[in-house]
Amino acid sequence: MNLTLKIWRQKDASAKGQMVDYKVNDISEHMSFLEMMDVLNEQLVNSGEEPVAFDHDCREGICGMCSLYINGEAHGPDRGITTCQLHMRMFKDGDTITIEPFRAAAFPVIKDLVVDRMAFERIQQAGGYISVNTSGNTQDANSLPISKHAADEAMDAATCIGCGACVATCKNSSAMLFVGAKVSQYALLPQGQVEAADRVKNMVAQMDLEGFGNCTNTGACEVECPKGISLDNIARMNRELMKASI
Amino acid sequence: MATLDSKVPKGPIKDKWTDYKNKINLVNPANKRHIDIIVVGTGLAGGSAAATLAELGYNVKAFAYQDSPRRAHSIAAQGGINAAKNYQGDGDSTYRLFYDTVKGGDYRSREANVYRLAEVSANIIDQCVAQGVPFARDYGGLLDNRSFGGVLVSRTFYAKGQTGQQLLLGAYSAMNRQIARGKIEMFNRHEMLDVVKVDGKARGIIARNLITGEIERHSAHAVVVATGGYGNVYFLSTNAMGSNVTAAWKIHKKGAYFANPCYTQIHPTCIPRSGDYQSKLTLMSESLRNDGRIWVPKSLEDVKAIREGRKKPTDLSEDERDYYLERRYPAFGNLVPRDVASRAAKERCDAGYGVNATGEAVYLDFAAAIERYGKEQAKIHNIENASDAKIYELGQAIVEAKYGNLFQMYEKIVDQNPYKTPMMIYPAVHYTMGGVWVDYNLMTTVPGLYCIGEANFSDHGANRLGASALMQGLADGYFVLPYTIGDYLADDIRTGKIPTDTKEFDEAEKEVKAKIDFFVTNKGTKSVDYFHKKLGKVMWDKCGMSRNEKGLKEAMAEIKTIREEFWKEVSVPGTANEMNPELEKAGRVADFLELGELFAKDALTREESCGGHFREESAELDGPQKGEAKRNDKDFAFVSAWEYKGEPADAVLHKEELEFKDIELKQRSYK
Ligand SMILES: Cc1cc2nc3c(=O)[nH]c(=O)nc-3n(C[C@H](O)[C@H](O)[C@H](O)COP(=O)(O)OP(=O)(O)OC[C@H]3O[C@@H](n4cnc5c(N)ncnc54)[C@H](O)[C@@H]3O)c2cc1C
Ligand code: SF4
Ligand code: FES
Numbered sequence: 001m002n003l004t005l006k007i008w009r010q011k012d013a014s015a016k017g018q019m020v021d022y023k024v025n026d027i028s029e030h031m032s033f034l035e036m037m038d039v040l041n042e043q044l045v046n047s048g049e050e051p052v053a054f055d056h057d058c059r060e061g062i063c064g065m066c067s068l069y070i071n072g073e074a075h076g077p078d079r080g081i082t083t084c085q086l087h088m089r090m091f092k093d094g095d096t097i098t099i100e101p102f103r104a105a106a107f108p109v110i111k112d113l114v115v116d117r118m119a120f121e122r123i124q125q126a127g128g129y130i131s132v133n134t135s136g137n138t139q140d141a142n143s144l145p146i147s148k149h150a151a152d153e154a155m156d157a158a159t160c161i162g163c164g165a166c167v168a169t170c171k172n173s174s175a176m177l178f179v180g181a182k183v184s185q186y187a188l189l190p191q192g193q194v195e196a197a198d199r200v201k202n203m204v205a206q207m208d209l210e211g212f213g214n215c216t217n218t219g220a221c222e223v224e225c226p227k228g229i230s231l232d233n234i235a236r237m238n239r240e241l242m243k244a245s246i
Numbered sequence: 247m248a249t250l251d252s253k254v255p256k257g258p259i260k261d262k263w264t265d266y267k268n269k270i271n272l273v274n275p276a277n278k279r280h281i282d283i284i285v286v287g288t289g290l291a292g293g294s295a296a297a298t299l300a301e302l303g304y305n306v307k308a309f310a311y312q313d314s315p316r317r318a319h320s321i322a323a324q325g326g327i328n329a330a331k332n333y334q335g336d337g338d339s340t341y342r343l344f345y346d347t348v349k350g351g352d353y354r355s356r357e358a359n360v361y362r363l364a365e366v367s368a369n370i371i372d373q374c375v376a377q378g379v380p381f382a383r384d385y386g387g388l389l390d391n392r393s394f395g396g397v398l399v400s401r402t403f404y405a406k407g408q409t410g411q412q413l414l415l416g417a418y419s420a421m422n423r424q425i426a427r428g429k430i431e432m433f434n435r436h437e438m439l440d441v442v443k444v445d446g447k448a449r450g451i452i453a454r455n456l457i458t459g460e461i462e463r464h465s466a467h468a469v470v471v472a473t474g475g476y477g478n479v480y481f482l483s484t485n486a487m488g489s490n491v492t493a494a495w496k497i498h499k500k501g502a503y504f505a506n507p508c509y510t511q512i513h514p515t516c517i518p519r520s521g522d523y524q525s526k527l528t529l530m531s532e533s534l535r536n537d538g539r540i541w542v543p544k545s546l547e548d549v550k551a552i553r554e555g556r557k558k559p560t561d562l563s564e565d566e567r568d569y570y571l572e573r574r575y576p577a578f579g580n581l582v583p584r585d586v587a588s589r590a591a592k593e594r595c596d597a598g599y600g601v602n603a604t605g606e607a608v609y610l611d612f613a614a615a616i617e618r619y620g621k622e623q624a625k626i627h628n629i630e631n632a633s634d635a636k637i638y639e640l641g642q643a644i645v646e647a648k649y650g651n652l653f654q655m656y657e658k659i660v661d662q663n664p665y666k667t668p669m670m671i672y673p674a675v676h677y678t679m680g681g682v683w684v685d686y687n688l689m690t691t692v693p694g695l696y697c698i699g700e701a702n703f704s705d706h707g708a709n710r711l712g713a714s715a716l717m718q719g720l721a722d723g724y725f726v727l728p729y730t731i732g733d734y735l736a737d738d739i740r741t742g743k744i745p746t747d748t749k750e751f752d753e754a755e756k757e758v759k760a761k762i763d764f765f766v767t768n769k770g771t772k773s774v775d776y777f778h779k780k781l782g783k784v785m786w787d788k789c790g791m792s793r794n795e796k797g798l799k800e801a802m803a804e805i806k807t808i809r810e811e812f813w814k815e816v817s818v819p820g821t822a823n824e825m826n827p828e829l830e831k832a833g834r835v836a837d838f839l840e841l842g843e844l845f846a847k848d849a850l851t852r853e854e855s856c857g858g859h860f861r862e863e864s865a866e867l868d869g870p871q872k873g874e875a876k877r878n879d880k881d882f883a884f885v886s887a888w889e890y891k892g893e894p895a896d897a898v899l900h901k902e903e904l905e906f907k908d909i910e911l912k913q914r915s916y917k
Binding site for chain 1: 312371382386412486529724825828
């Protein structure tokens, strides 16, 4: 198929960006979206132009590196996947595709489609861990049975890949789904109880400091989240926060 | 020829590690504050090492090319992690894990290292659970296990199909705690481009800030390289796009020997290639082989009909299918080790039985498992005379619970529903057993320079068993390196900060800058990918699943030619002082182009078949093992450690003889 791409180009963080049009031809429906971007970039390199910078690494939906806001949707039109898992069979010949970076005040653009997600790092550093040193004489793993239900629920929360699609999708640029997922993972496990109160307070305080917006329960984040992180995690975080404040 | 000192402690294998720990030098807590350690790479190996070293009190500087440690390629590991816990009571033990790993590696690994790995494996699970890693559990709340290829016990711990992700997030959380305390300084989006040696010791690195392009100097008392494997030398592999050999290769050029580069693991269960635009290959976890049966049609007519779309695989009766692994290896069936399964698939496809348009695909079929589980469930739920549809529904639910995310991933890529029609799979490059040579302390041949995780060569011999890489990465980082590095650093407590304004740093930086300047000013005509793909094709065709003398010699010559063309014709747009992904790729491909030639040379030198390295000249000619790989212990029971001497073809071979005192050398038989 032949496509027109409208892509955000921005030289660096301080430059003013703009949308630029490109054409790509003979795109196979079996290609992944990023392979289509590779074709474009190869074309640009061969004509001596600068290729479009975008983040990616694993290309199998797990590292959380890829981003892209495609036709107005984080990770594009398909559901339950990341941009790198999006395939061209979702598009048709003659389509015009708009490709922008994830936009949020807390995610400044570094170059073209690459954004800075260090705010997520700082939130995790504020409390996204259990304080246990490596010693080699931690208690035997099976001495602490955990119900399958709790373990499975913790696992569901823990599958967040830290991509930031929830933030990019939210009209308030709220990071509640991301933070809620991490708080929930530990809140659901006995190991996480000791530090539960401090953890949720510190992570939420850092989130506010980073300039993410408030949650107004629109639920858009859950829809676009590639890993199906559910809104229950936000509710659980709010409960944890309440508990911690009394 | 120089002999390598592996520094394996004396004494019985069971006591080596304990005795060693009792006797080594320690650094007292107050002195650790005066010691800096650089850790390059923050995957399972580097991440766990950085966190543990910081907990101990050292000042750690950690580097990764991604924007967060959480994105290292370890995140992609699906299936699980081994540990000799014997929670299932099925006869597992430290010795058995040790034995399986040495045998699985086709007797080309160092016994003492492997034993230590098996010994600390149980600690890893305890540590990870304490960190909040949500491993799968059974209804009694205890940890669940699955079995993996090449072994007869269930010792693999897992977190759905995302074990690597959860383990890495555990190590990442431990790192975050230390970053918050200021004990780890994290350098995301930084790439190490060289190591700096002072008086023969590793004392720092040169790194490029990938956002600004700035070249930076960082000093430390020791440097740890944990930068993962080099499978991307094949262009197409299951590795992440950025996975590279650069750090490992740069230290090789500065004196670290490179061991067994030709030992590559080609994983049997990957999604087949679909076209020339393909940028990477996707693994389908090996755990699928627990329930999936591998087959191709028995007759070439059926193959033709399937390729032309006249028949569907589900149209073929049991009699018309060749379950070739079950046929050839009745004892292990679909669970033979990876190298054996991959070669068997290639054998069938080379004979014309491949089931897709490219002729490079075999089936992985879940119909039997769905039926078996369905019947089991019907019994459990007391459903009498359950209809086929009901059985199917019940069985599908179990298969979905076990492998749901993998099935979904497959469907998104291939656009076929694997519950309804068998998956198509084909082998792909997945893991590199070879890597930087290290001694028992995980130190390279350069003092103060360590190498851990997939980047080193140490524990997997010529073939790695499933679920053992995660184990090794975390063993190295949490439990081995933090001890062994102390022994070395004990001499550095009075050294003081290492200055970076010295001639050694000047020179290293100059060299790095010159290369970058070359790339951005060279007015070539071809993209970096052009060369990478060309290299990949030579590697796959001539250094792939089976190798021979003629092909390997050609490969060496061809790679050299591609390299020469690269240095003339490569074109890198943009400048040095900005984010420039093409420039990053150029540097990585330049190193692959050197490694590739050494790889072929190593494969040429090893005139035997062992593990993932299959030399056509060395196969059993008759008897029950006819056609199987033939190892030659008399002449080749050694590690090939290569010393850099300018051109890759001029590398000098040093042999570390392998001694097997605790395991008898046998032909691996999975029949
Ligand atoms: C798809 C897939 C599935 C797998 N499944 C399993 C499994 O189920 N069980 C199992 O045991 N093993 C599995 N493996 C193998 C295992 O995941 C890897 O061997 C292991 O995770 C490697 O860990 P590592 O820490 O050595 O390196 P990596 O995780 O690859 O980390 C490398 C680190 O080095 C950094 N880096 C690289 N180069 C540079 C540079 N020049 N400068 C600065 N930083 C650099 C990167 O940023 C990264 O942080 C799988 C592998 C793949 C590809
Ligand atoms: S919650 Fe979902 S969308 Fe948000 S960062 Fe995690 S995986 Fe991405
Ligand atoms: S590139 Fe890793 S999730 Fe998309």
